[in-house]
Every structure is written in structure tokens, then in C-alpha cells.
Amino acid sequence: AQTVTQSQPEMSVQEAETVTLSCTYDTSESDYYLFWYKQPPSRQMILVIRQEAYKQQNATENRFSVNFQKAAKSFSLKISDSQLGDAAMYFCAYRSAGGAQKLVFGQGTRLTINP
């Protein structure tokens, strides 16, 4: 079975600075998808960024980018120019390419932005 590990329960960063959230996963599959989801306080979970395992290029969405290291099974999220609205729980998630579309989530990292 696949597992996802987020080893940083909490992180904090100064506004406008850059922060990196870590995620490692374990799988024997070669084709899969990785996601970062954001859950703001008392608000719905939303997708931040997605990476297909077959793509070597790291995904980027505005201030959010990932460092995908397939051999190391590592998938970190970098947030540049942190804003107060980035404060949230961040979850890393894994999905097999075939079969059911269920996600396997990490434990989550609570990100605090200091003004």
C-alpha cells in the first residue's frame, strides 16, 4: 500500500519570504499523480498544484512550485513571496494512475504567516 509522510507538523514564515513544505511517499508503482491541497481555517479544501509522475518538469502555479524527485520519492512545495492568505493546513496526496481515483493523504503541515 502507498503511504505519504509529511514530517513537519507546523511551519512558519515571514510575510514575503519563501517557505518549503516537505513530503515523501512510498510506492512500488511507476505511474501516479501527486497533489498539494490547501485547507484554510474554516474553509474548504482546494487544490494548489498537481504533478504527473511521468513528467520530469516540475509543476508551477504562480507563486507555488514543486520539487519532484521521483527516485528519492520526494515532493516538496515551495511558496514564494508568502502572503497572509497562504496561512492554512497543507496536505500532500498521492493517487495511482490506474484503478480507483482515491487519494492517500499525508498528515498535514500547518503553515503560519507572520506579518
Added chain:
Amino acid sequence: DVKVTQSSRYLVKRTGEKVFLECVQDMDHENMFWYRQDPGLGLRLIYFSYDVKMKEKGDIPEGYSVSREKKERFSLILESASTNQTSMYLCASSTTGSLSSYEQYFGPGTRLTVT
């Protein structure tokens, strides 16, 4: 925009009660999911459904059942609520197909307390 709604934001029930959590999505998605979210454990999949009247067990199905009589509605049932089922419950939906972004869309969550 995809909208996933859940019947209650907060719910308090007594031990032994039968509890129904309802989820409705308005985007004609084939797949629907129920997760529970606990601090330090992330999100864990309880059940999912990829079609009307179809259901599959997730990672922690014990003590729960589900019903999907219509495509847009997916219900989670706690047959006899227990205190260890006190948690946040999240519903999600997704679509399948070549144009799918594989994204799961989440509801706002139901915080259930069993006393």
C-alpha cells in the same frame, strides 16, 4: 464552479444513535468519496463510490456504511455512533475521463461530536 455541499457544518449526537451525513455535488461527477480528518493523521478514506449504487471500502470502513441512490448524492451512515467516531468528515467528488484534471473537489466538512 463545482459545488459540493454537506448537510451540516456541526453535529452533536449521542452514543448509539444512528447518524446520517449527506453530501451533494452539482457537477454530474461519477466519483464520490467520504474521508475523516483527525489531527496528526491527515485524511483517511472511509468509502467511495464510482457510480450510482456502487460502493467500495476505503481504508477505515468499520462502523460506517454508505448509500448512493442518485448520482449527485452520497450519504455516510454511522449505524451506532461511538465516541471514537468524533471527527471532521469531508465529502469529495471527481470526474473521470480524458479531460479530467483528476482533482477532487471537497465539501466544507461536518464536525461531528459523539457524546
